[in-house]
Amino acid sequence: MSELLEGSAAEIARDVNARRLSASDVTEATLAHVRANDAEVGAYLLVLDDLARETARRVDQRIARGERLPLAGVPLAVKDNMCLAGARTTCASRILEGWTAPYTATAVARMLEAGCVPIGKTNLDEFAMGSSCENSALGVTRNPYDLERVPGGSSGGSAAAVAAREAAIGMGSDTGGSIREPGAFCNLIGFKPTYGRVSRYGLIAFASSLDQIGPLTRTVEDAALAYDAMAGHDPMDATSLAREVEPAATALREDLRGLRIGIVREFKLEPLGAAMKAVYEQAYRELEALGATLVDVSLPTADYGLATYYLIAPAECSSNLARFDGVRYGLQVDAGDVATMNSQTRAAGFGPEVKRRVLIGTYALSSGYYDAYYVRAQKARTLVARDFAQAFGACDLIACPATSCPPFTLGAKSDPYSMYLMDYYTIPMSLAGIPALSVPCGWVDEGVPLPIGLQLTAPHFAEPLLLGAAHAYERATQHARKHVPRTSAHA
């Protein structure tokens, strides 16, 4: 593997802007590494050789004309639930296999405008429903730190690509933890901004009141650069926020002096094992050593987050996925009448997890159950958000686990509910719409060293503070640098 692929996005962009390196050279090195490495990892569903080369040439021309681009020549992995004009977009589902996007998602377009080069479209749990990438109908993705284990999900392909140096920035989407959990599992920063901060136009919808696009990167600085590039109002998404974006890349800090960090003492439902608990206790001490004041905070309804989420998200998914009916795009199964065609197309096109969620959502919204399930969940959601608002009265940030366990082996979780529990620590922030990230905070040994992520969360719009604090923690601890991926190209 070429040494230049070890560079962060910030380093690559700096060198391309200074013309010490061309975007075309970075792109060729990346494509060669993907060819050599991705058969083992399985991060990409589609590699866009031609588009990548053409985009790199255009970036080099812009640099030659004297432009400076914040992400010049940075290799980008795009989760395959985001549209990129002219590229196949599948959501890792049979129902969309072969569909070519006729337009580009706003967040992707902004990354390209900032100088990124799209290397390919990455694997995910079908329609972003899952926590391991194993619900993909189109391929297996493996964790670069142990190929027998999952990369996390649903943005597992983008996470694995960045961890394996097959891209410097991965674009993910997070509905209940789908950026933060794979970030933690793959030794990366996984960052979900405030709901509405990044346009969802061109992101194929799963649960519209929760879905948010964000980056997966190897450094906090890269996450900040990616956020600054992709965030902002978009008239094409009515839920994107008009409020001006405060840049994060200029707010990176070197210490945590003066910050109060809340520690949640009452997550009860999903207890941590002893090894995980020790890593997190150590992480809290590291925050304190950097100058933060730790305060105990209370989130009394956090334990109800999971139940709340597994009503709201399936309810929204059942109506969003109604559009996949075999009429306008994707798969169509031949049948004599339209209702049978719809039902057989959806039977053949959706995998088991998508069917389960559409069914539970349909049930929760159906006549006679709507108030008992859906409305009650929306009220519980209000309580979860209120808990956070109250907690942030006493602290600036909250620190807690990103996951309850390290990356698990492929096939280890066959019962759907045990997989749902993987989102236990990340769901409450999604329900409240607040920004949150995971940052590497240590390793546990299960025969091989496995990465663990610390979750930090902040009030709405406090992205600069959140990323700034994560940067101080990353710089001081350097946990991510303690081990390298274990694929043949890295050996």
Add this chain to the structure above:
Amino acid sequence: MPDIDIRYVAKLARIELTDEEVDRFGAQLSALLEHVNALGELDVAPVAATAQVVESRNVMREDELRPCLDREVVLGEAPRRQGAFIRVPRILTE
């Protein structure tokens, strides 16, 4: 265990299920409902349901013509078409 009429729900959702799926999904969804029934412990009576989590308001725009996707490109993605139309199986029977 909560009893779901899974065949009825599948009909509403327009997903044809095999007998094996009816049994498997029925059991899995009943188990999930057991877990979500924990929400019954919360006192939500004095609380308003969440409508949105940040500060969005209704967004309006002028009703005016704007450029849109190319018709041929979009129709080209339909499984079956006839001229400028998307073709579907018969809806009405005689």
